[in-house]
Amino acid sequence: xxxxxxxxxxxxxxxxxxxxxxxxxxxxxELEVGEGKKIEDDTATELIDKLKQLAxxxxxxxxxx
Numbered sequence: 785x786x787x788x789x790x791x792x793x794x795x796x797x798x799x800x801x802x803x804x805x806x807x808x809x810x811x812x813x814e815l816e817v818g819e820g821k822k823i824e825d826d827t828a829t830e831l832i833d834k835l836k837q838l839a840x841x842x843x844x845x846x847x848x849x
Contacts, residue, residue, distance in 0.1 A: 792845050799838045806831065 810827050 796841045803834050
């Protein structure tokens with residue numbers, strides 16, 4: 785069970801890094817295009833989906849208590 789918990793925590797860490805990278809890339813793309821800091825609907829939807837997946841994984845870690 786400890787290995788499963790460590791693996792899930794590693795997945796969560798990887799997902800957080802993915803979200804950070806995703807936001808950074810989108811920020812740079814939108815600045816290059818000159819549209820300012822506006823986040824498009826599809827960008828926001830993708831980010832929300834990633835955060836929901838992350839929340840589910842965090843919930844699974846809580847089940848290992």
